[in-house]
Amino acid sequence: MKTYLDCIPCFFRQALAAAKISSEDETLHRCVLNAVALMIPDLTLNATPSEIAQKVYRIVYEVTGNKDPYQEAKKIANASALSLYSHMKDMVDYSNDTLETACKLAIAGNAIDLGPQTEFGNMSTILEDSLGYQLDQEHYRRFKESVDKAYLILYIVDNAGEIVFDRILIEQLLQIKRLKIVLAVRAKPIINDATLEDAIQVGLNKVANIISSGSGAPATILSQCSTKMKGYYQAADLIISKGQGNYESLSDRPENIFFLFKVKCPVIARDSGYDIDRPVLISSRTLKNTDQ
Amino acid sequence: MKTYLDCIPCFFRQALAAAKISSEDETLHRCVLNAVALMIPDLTLNATPSEIAQKVYRIVYEVTGNKDPYQEAKKIANASALSLYSHMKDMVDYSNDTLETACKLAIAGNAIDLGPQTEFGNMSTILEDSLGYQLDQEHYRRFKESVDKAYLILYIVDNAGEIVFDRILIEQLLQIKRLKIVLAVRAKPIINDATLEDAIQVGLNKVANIISSGSGAPATILSQCSTKMKGYYQAADLIISKGQGNYESLSDRPENIFFLFKVKCPVIARDSGYDIDRPVLISSRTLKNTDQ
Numbered sequence: 001m002k003t004y005l006d007c008i009p010c011f012f013r014q015a016l017a018a019a020k021i022s023s024e025d026e027t028l029h030r031c032v033l034n035a036v037a038l039m040i041p042d043l044t045l046n047a048t049p050s051e052i053a054q055k056v057y058r059i060v061y062e063v064t065g066n067k068d069p070y071q072e073a074k075k076i077a078n079a080s081a082l083s084l085y086s087h088m089k090d091m092v093d094y095s096n097d098t099l100e101t102a103c104k105l106a107i108a109g110n111a112i113d114l115g116p117q118t119e120f121g122n123m124s125t126i127l128e129d130s131l132g133y134q135l136d137q138e139h140y141r142r143f144k145e146s147v148d149k150a151y152l153i154l155y156i157v158d159n160a161g162e163i164v165f166d167r168i169l170i171e172q173l174l175q176i177k178r179l180k181i182v183l184a185v186r187a188k189p190i191i192n193d194a195t196l197e198d199a200i201q202v203g204l205n206k207v208a209n210i211i212s213s214g215s216g217a218p219a220t221i222l223s224q225c226s227t228k229m230k231g232y233y234q235a236a237d238l239i240i241s242k243g244q245g246n247y248e249s250l251s252d253r254p255e256n257i258f259f260l261f262k263v264k265c266p267v268i269a270r271d272s273g274y275d276i277d278r279p280v281l282i283s284s285r286t287l288k289n290t291d292q
Numbered sequence: 293m294k295t296y297l298d299c300i301p302c303f304f305r306q307a308l309a310a311a312k313i314s315s316e317d318e319t320l321h322r323c324v325l326n327a328v329a330l331m332i333p334d335l336t337l338n339a340t341p342s343e344i345a346q347k348v349y350r351i352v353y354e355v356t357g358n359k360d361p362y363q364e365a366k367k368i369a370n371a372s373a374l375s376l377y378s379h380m381k382d383m384v385d386y387s388n389d390t391l392e393t394a395c396k397l398a399i400a401g402n403a404i405d406l407g408p409q410t411e412f413g414n415m416s417t418i419l420e421d422s423l424g425y426q427l428d429q430e431h432y433r434r435f436k437e438s439v440d441k442a443y444l445i446l447y448i449v450d451n452a453g454e455i456v457f458d459r460i461l462i463e464q465l466l467q468i469k470r471l472k473i474v475l476a477v478r479a480k481p482i483i484n485d486a487t488l489e490d491a492i493q494v495g496l497n498k499v500a501n502i503i504s505s506g507s508g509a510p511a512t513i514l515s516q517c518s519t520k521m522k523g524y525y526q527a528a529d530l531i532i533s534k535g536q537g538n539y540e541s542l543s544d545r546p547e548n549i550f551f552l553f554k555v556k557c558p559v560i561a562r563d564s565g566y567d568i569d570r571p572v573l574i575s576s577r578t579l580k581n582t583d584q
Contacts, residue, residue: 008304037332
């Protein structure tokens with residue numbers, strides 16, 4: 001999807017929030033906003049919001065000198081989500097449709113996002129709210145069908161903490177059938193997105209093959225990705241794409257992608273057709289059909 | 293009060309909202325955002341937010357060529373609030389403390405603000421919610437005392453629609469005692485702030501002497517005000533200042549000012565010490581005492 005003008009005020013909001021977390025020096029916060037302002041007139045709106053967001057966060061990290069301001073927040077989110085791991089496993093095991101419950105949990109975990117919002121509330125509340133809605137049954141049916149036919153799944157994760165919820169879904173997929181699951185993480189720290197370190201911290205290396213996307217974008221910008229990542233992207237029978245950033249960068253692609261995320265901003269709400277706070281599971285192929 | 297860095301993303305949000313109302317041409321919306329962006333590096337944060345907002349809206353009006361984009365919204369708000377006039381009069385007449393009820397209504401009317409927010413919901417809901425809270429009794433006691441001692445009140449209004457709620461309070465003040473009330477409106481259209489035309493539309497000319505502030509700012513920036521406005525400002529025994537913009541520009545002044553407004557943004561919440569959505573009646577002299 002392209003960048004909307006409504007994304008511009010949000011870039012400033014995100015830049016300031018990240019600057020405040022990166023440094024206490026208000027002069028640096030001001031420098032960050034000035035640098036983002038100077039970027040605006042040359043902005044190409046054909047780029048995706050996450051491509052521009054990557055540039056915005058780079059400014060923050062360069063100006064403040066803090067290359068991983070969300071490091072502590074990520075560690076806490078991972079630990080906090082891990083403490084709910086057994087409870088989530090029980091929620092899945094004692095449910096009628098174990099795959100659907102695991103999907104709902106993975107989507108609910110996408111609330112743990114510090115880009116479009118500055119806080120995500122309580123981890124237990126996220127868990128409690130996760131089952132209180134219905135997935136779009138037509139999209140879910142297609143997802144199950146795709147899983148049935150798949151041998152290789154590329155699972156592109158989004159945020160730290162959320163990856164514990166992803167682990168639940170991955171383990172569920174592996175219980176259903178013999179599958180190779182390759183899990184892609186960001187190449188370096190960006191916002192609270194999960195990197196290799198986070199994936200290992202929550203034990204994802206025990207259940208999937210982890211690769212780096214090769215890119216430090218908070219999204220999957222294929223032109224920035226490593227050959228390995230692009231190879232798995234092409235080879236996968238099914239791609240599971242988590243979060244708004246991956247949706248922004250992949251929603252126009254023709255591959256068999258399922259987007260699992262929580263809608264967190266009005267721009268994504270408009271683009272996806274789902275309301276804010278709605279948990280979403282959509283097939284990229286349905287998106288294509290809608291366009292035609 | 294000074295401008296906070298958190299105001300900067302909000303300037304972009306307001307600029308885009310106003311540009312969309314002013315013109316359907318997306319190229320112009322983009323031009324507006326570019327022009328605001330170029331303003332940022334030279335911004336003096338010692339100015340009040342409403343002083344900078346004035347510059348932002350000027351850019352919108354110049355770029356789009358629409359000098360009064362909120363004209364229609366203002367007319368509708370005036371007419372809609374007028375249709376509730378008799379009901380509001382009854383609410384005051386049948387209450388235990390008629391002045392307090394009139395104050396609560398005038399504060400509730402400040403919800404009709406299209407600067408810090410893009411919509412204000414339903415007029416009837418504003419009315420229903422108006423009595424569901426308590427005014428700070430110490431501030432209200434000081435307000436009553438000031439009214440008792442006053443001969444000349446300068447009443448600085450904020451928005452169209454809201455001025456019907458103000459009329460209720462003005463009529464109540466005039467019932468209590470013989471008073472001269474001078475009502476100040478903006479010199480020219482800015483956001484949905486009330487001008488002379490609006491004041492006449494809701495019949496305020498029948499109950500008060502209306503003057504123009506001499507300034508087109510969405511605030512009371514004294515250096516921009518006419519000699520007449522400054523004269524009444526100095527001569528008044530009591531100044532009633534409605535809304536966030538007037539609060540921003542007058543909160544550091546030593547005169548006997550009572551600020552009546554609804555808190556609509558986190559910056560004003562932090563500065564005033566009241567939560568978002570809280571209806572506020574505060575004495576400027578208490579603000580001074582707090583500072584000391």
